[in-house]
Amino acid sequence: MSFKLLTTTAALALSAALVAPAAAQETYKVGMAAGLTGYAATVDRAWRDGVEVAIGVLNAKGGIAGKKIELIVEDNKSEPQEAVTVYRKMISSDKVNVFVSGCVSAGNFAAAPLIVRAETPMVLCSILPQQPDHVKWAFTTIPPPRFEVETRLEYIQKKTQIKKIGVLHDPSPYANAQKAAAEKEAKDYGLEIVGVEQYKTDDADLSVQIQKMYAAGARAILKIGLGGTTLTAAKNIKQLGLDMIMLTSLEDIAVFRPVAEVLGDKFFFVASPAQVYDALPDSALKKEIGTFLEPWRAKYKDRDPNWAGRGWDAMTLVAAAVAKAKSTDGTKLRDALETMDGFQGTTGIYHFAPNNHQGITENPLLLATIINGKVQVVK
Amino acid sequence: MMNSLTSIWAEARSNPLLLVLWLAVAALAAYVFVNGGYLMAVLQFACIYVVFVAGLNLFMGFTGQVSFGHNAFAAISGYTSAVLTATYGWDPVPAAVLGIGGALACALIVGYPVLRLRGHYLAMATLAIGLIAYEVAVQWDSVTQGYMGISGIAPLGVGRWTITSDRGILIFLIVVALLSLLMVRGIRRSRLGRSFVAVAGSEDAARALGIDVARTKLLAFLISAGYAAVAGSLFVHAVGFVSPEVFGLHMVVLAFTMLYVGGIGTIVGPVFGAVIVALLPETFRGFKEYQDLAYGAALVLILIYTPRGLVSLPDLWRRRKAAQKTDVQQTSARQGGAA
Amino acid sequence: MTAAVEPSRILSVEGLSARYGHVEALHPVDLHVEAGELVAVLGPNGAGKSTLMRALMGLVPTQGSVAFHGHAVPRRNPAKAAAMGLVLVPEGRGIFAPMTVAENLELGAYLLNDKQEFARRHDRVMTLFPRLKERLAQTAGSLSGGEQQMLAVGRALMSDPKLLLLDEPSLGLAPRVIEEILQTLGELNRAGLPIILVEQKAPLVLTLARRAYIMSVGSIAAEIDPRQVKSHDELAHFYLG
Numbered sequence: 001m002s003f004k005l006l007t008t009t010a011a012l013a014l015s016a017a018l019v020a021p022a023a024a025q026e027t028y029k030v031g032m033a034a035g036l037t038g039y040a041a042t043v044d045r046a047w048r049d050g051v052e053v054a055i056g057v058l059n060a061k062g063g064i065a066g067k068k069i070e071l072i073v074e075d076n077k078s079e080p081q082e083a084v085t086v087y088r089k090m091i092s093s094d095k096v097n098v099f100v101s102g103c104v105s106a107g108n109f110a111a112a113p114l115i116v117r118a119e120t121p122m123v124l125c126s127i128l129p130q131q132p133d134h135v136k137w138a139f140t141t142i143p144p145p146r147f148e149v150e151t152r153l154e155y156i157q158k159k160t161q162i163k164k165i166g167v168l169h170d171p172s173p174y175a176n177a178q179k180a181a182a183e184k185e186a187k188d189y190g191l192e193i194v195g196v197e198q199y200k201t202d203d204a205d206l207s208v209q210i211q212k213m214y215a216a217g218a219r220a221i222l223k224i225g226l227g228g229t230t231l232t233a234a235k236n237i238k239q240l241g242l243d244m245i246m247l248t249s250l251e252d253i254a255v256f257r258p259v260a261e262v263l264g265d266k267f268f269f270v271a272s273p274a275q276v277y278d279a280l281p282d283s284a285l286k287k288e289i290g291t292f293l294e295p296w297r298a299k300y301k302d303r304d305p306n307w308a309g310r311g312w313d314a315m316t317l318v319a320a321a322v323a324k325a326k327s328t329d330g331t332k333l334r335d336a337l338e339t340m341d342g343f344q345g346t347t348g349i350y351h352f353a354p355n356n357h358q359g360i361t362e363n364p365l366l367l368a369t370i371i372n373g374k375v376q377v378v379k
Numbered sequence: 380m381m382n383s384l385t386s387i388w389a390e391a392r393s394n395p396l397l398l399v400l401w402l403a404v405a406a407l408a409a410y411v412f413v414n415g416g417y418l419m420a421v422l423q424f425a426c427i428y429v430v431f432v433a434g435l436n437l438f439m440g441f442t443g444q445v446s447f448g449h450n451a452f453a454a455i456s457g458y459t460s461a462v463l464t465a466t467y468g469w470d471p472v473p474a475a476v477l478g479i480g481g482a483l484a485c486a487l488i489v490g491y492p493v494l495r496l497r498g499h500y501l502a503m504a505t506l507a508i509g510l511i512a513y514e515v516a517v518q519w520d521s522v523t524q525g526y527m528g529i530s531g532i533a534p535l536g537v538g539r540w541t542i543t544s545d546r547g548i549l550i551f552l553i554v555v556a557l558l559s560l561l562m563v564r565g566i567r568r569s570r571l572g573r574s575f576v577a578v579a580g581s582e583d584a585a586r587a588l589g590i591d592v593a594r595t596k597l598l599a600f601l602i603s604a605g606y607a608a609v610a611g612s613l614f615v616h617a618v619g620f621v622s623p624e625v626f627g628l629h630m631v632v633l634a635f636t637m638l639y640v641g642g643i644g645t646i647v648g649p650v651f652g653a654v655i656v657a658l659l660p661e662t663f664r665g666f667k668e669y670q671d672l673a674y675g676a677a678l679v680l681i682l683i684y685t686p687r688g689l690v691s692l693p694d695l696w697r698r699r700k701a702a703q704k705t706d707v708q709q710t711s712a713r714q715g716g717a718a
Numbered sequence: 719m720t721a722a723v724e725p726s727r728i729l730s731v732e733g734l735s736a737r738y739g740h741v742e743a744l745h746p747v748d749l750h751v752e753a754g755e756l757v758a759v760l761g762p763n764g765a766g767k768s769t770l771m772r773a774l775m776g777l778v779p780t781q782g783s784v785a786f787h788g789h790a791v792p793r794r795n796p797a798k799a800a801a802m803g804l805v806l807v808p809e810g811r812g813i814f815a816p817m818t819v820a821e822n823l824e825l826g827a828y829l830l831n832d833k834q835e836f837a838r839r840h841d842r843v844m845t846l847f848p849r850l851k852e853r854l855a856q857t858a859g860s861l862s863g864g865e866q867q868m869l870a871v872g873r874a875l876m877s878d879p880k881l882l883l884l885d886e887p888s889l890g891l892a893p894r895v896i897e898e899i900l901q902t903l904g905e906l907n908r909a910g911l912p913i914i915l916v917e918q919k920a921p922l923v924l925t926l927a928r929r930a931y932i933m934s935v936g937s938i939a940a941e942i943d944p945r946q947v948k949s950h951d952e953l954a955h956f957y958l959g
């Protein structure tokens with residue numbers, strides 16, 4: 001019995017999958033390849049939830065070009081090969097109108113030739129592909145990596161006496177780009193980098209790297225990279241009794257609370273405006289963030305809004321560009337996206353142009369600290 | 380060639396259920412070829428994995444060794460192909476040839492000491508080789524561009540004649556996969572192949588017959604590394620992009636699954652393993668978050684009901700038939716006795 | 719024992735010992751085999767009989783010397799020993815279950831490159847064991863115990879041994895099958911093939927062998943002429959001490 005049962009179910013499952021009809025295009029289809037599992041899961045789930053919240057709001061107002069928006073999310077498992085498969089699935093089976101894809105840059109790069117051929121633009125959470133012909137169809141909501149560095153360098157220059165700093169980073173492309181920016185720009189802020197140390201995201205101890213930089217004279221550490229290593233570094237600094245401050249890159253604020261308990265006022269972090277909404281002065285930015293945070297908080301309470309806010313931005317950008325193009329056509333949407341100059345998002349103002357597919361051109365980032373459990377902006 | 384085709388046909392006729400499996404795969408390939416769609420990509424990957432797994436099968440199935448590190452050889456040739464074509468503008472063929480040569484040279488260097496180990500130790504050592512290759516791909520970013528990866532890799536082809544259409548790539552990969560299977564079959568039926576299986580059976584017995592066990596293992600390792608390297612180059616030229624994750628541990632996990640699902644130590648097992656394991660997640664894509672769960676459950680079912688792989692289905696079938704027959708005979712004998 | 723070189727002596731072993739790790743399982747032994755002889759090695763479980771066979775082939779680390787037809791058999795190089803004509807049918811037969819009978823036989827002639835010679839040896843094995851002929855395409859694992867033992871001997875014959883070492887061919891077989899196999903071995907020996915036959919069950923070989931070594935706890939305790947052994951009690955005496 002078992003054998004027959006097995007073959008029948010397998011055959012059924014197979015045929016069901018193969019003959020699933022491509023539904024007629026009565027919705028506006030948004031495709032998303034995201035790392036719902038694998039290393040990118042935290043960021044990409046937040047990104048997806050932000051996009052979903054935006055779609056909820058947009059659909060309540062009638063959708064895009066009079067059509068309801070339908071989101072198709074496929075898990076790329078944070079792997080390029082899987083990304084190629086799901087992109088192709090969304091291009092050929094779902095026939096999506098646009099992609100708003102997550103932060104697995106390798107996956108988006110691997111799929112870039114496909115979206116060029118399909119003439120379907122993508123708005124990304126990740127950095128842009130390398131090839132000029134690929135970039136033509138790709139837009140990103142990510143601020144240039146150097147902004148995260150400049151915010152911190154500026155603080156050190158203006159608010160402290162420190163002249164020598166160290167850089168502690170993981171091997172991800174984004175962290176590497178920040179490291180390169182720090183190396184290039186430190187002297188513009190009157191600072192000297194006396195040590196650059198790399199770690200792996202699963203390292204359980206960083207005291208060797210930290211001590212080395214301290215011995216070289218560093219009194220501030222730019223920590224670049226996500227995850228539990230921030231807490232590890234903080235503990236190491238405290239255990240070693242070193243007189244130095246640590247300034248980390250953007251991250252879910254929930255990760256920072258235990259870090260602040262360890263290092264107190266010697267700990268600073270780069271924050272996006274949405275993360276410190278309550279501390280912001282009134283502005284167009286604050287207004288836009290408020291529009292996003294209302295449905296966001298209704299659904300997710302005080303979950304960190306940083307990456308979700310970028311997802312929101314990507315979706316509202318697409319909606320605005322389609323409205324401007326007065327067409328859902330991929331090429332026209334692409335051209336319209338290139339004219340989205342001065343678009344107010346939750347991360348900052350986007351200035352897209354034909355020669356600039358990285359919209360955030362003015363540094364919107366802030367430096368913050370946590371005093372007595374309360375997030376405070378210091379710059 | 381003709382000869383082996385007729386003997387394949389003879390085999391298939393003596394084994395109807397296997398013929399059904401083959402027909403199912405052929406029908407699927409034809410369906411995908413005609414209808415296009417993203418299953419084309421799934422089948423392309425499956426073909427590449429057929430090559431990788433066929434080689435691994437030679438080392439693990441035939442020779443009875445174990446390797447968790449063959450992704451290293453795919454990575455070496457894949458990255459060589461990528462760097463030489465994307466960065467230095469080489470043609471894919473010389474780039475791939477150099478990559479495969481490089482992978483073989485590395486296999487020779489690491490194989491010599493590592494193959495003295497057995498069982499779990501061999502598993503650990505090979506795992507380390509795979510991890511080292513991954514680390515190098517991440518860290519050596521002046522050449523590999525680290526996690527950024529390399530794009531703009533030349534498509535499959537020779538000189539000005541390139542294969543860029545999906546259907547063309549699929550056909551090419553199917554041909555390569557079939558050729559690599561025929562080669563495995565040739566090897567298995569040669570003296571060398573018999574010495575592989577002898578080493579798996581008992582090293583002492585093999586030695587007593589005059590087989591140089593160390594050399595035999597090294598040859599199996601080299602040939603399988605060669606297969607892995609071919610798969611690595613095929614992958615980067617077919618996709619046009621490479622980054623360390625492409626040849627990460629997940630490649631090993633996937634290959635092992637295919638090997639065991641298809642039938643380790645059999646000649647055609649890798650085909651069915653690769654196709655089923657590549658296709659299963661797609662059949663469950665509609666399950667959304669439960670896709671992985673359904674996929675896992677299906678794998679467990681397959682492994683429980685065909686513990687020696689899908690190609691053992693015909694044997695199970697025959698045995699069941701035989702069991703039924705003896706049942707009938709026994710009952711009738713008993714009845715006869717009673718009468 | 720006389721050390722004088724006799725022309726009929728094909729194998730002479732002096733001070734051969736073997737160890738597994740730090741344990742010496744075979745204490746230094748001397749033994750010899752004459753041309754055309756069938757020599758039995760008898761002894762209880764764990765006496766070291768199999769270790770002696772493995773030591774002769776060089777499958778375990780050994781000390782001492784083994785000379786075959788006047789040439790030293792290299793230690794720890796079983797492939798070379800096989801090439802010299804020493805062929806072992808190991809305890810438990812050592813056949814390769816997943817391969818067909820034909821493939822097993824082909825492996826027996828692994829070192830042979832001559833097609834005609836191969837055919838000649840193959841024919842001989844087929845005549846000797848007609849039951850194997852019907853089962854050439856069957857996997858070796860699917861053979862009966864007796865057929866497997868025939869295959870093991872047949873495979874050894876494929877390498878055209880100059881001295882056949884047989885480790886407990888009777889293991890796990892029915893008396894009738896043992897009878898059949900021993901008969902074939904007797905035939906082979908009468909045709910001129912020297913054999914060392916290891917057995918636990920002494921009576922089995924007493925009619926075949928002209929000489930027998932009795933092993934006990936890792937050494938050769940005695941050398942006897944089986945035809946002189948009158949009763950089982952007498953043999954038991956050797957076993958015990």
Ligand SMILES: Nc1ncnc2c1ncn2[C@@H]1O[C@H](COP(=O)(O)OP(=O)(O)OP(=O)(O)O)[C@@H](O)[C@H]1O
Pocket residue numbers: 738741743761762763764765766767768769770809918
């Ligand atoms: N691979 C091994 N490692 C360690 N010790 C071993 C090994 N093989 C055999 N021995 C030991 O060496 C001794 C001799 O074993 P051997 O197999 O030679 O005995 P035997 O006379 O062939 O016995 P049997 O009649 O049961 O086959 C025994 O004490 C056994 O435990």
Ligand SMILES: [Mg+2]
Pocket residue numbers: 767768769809885886
């Ligand atoms: Mg024994």
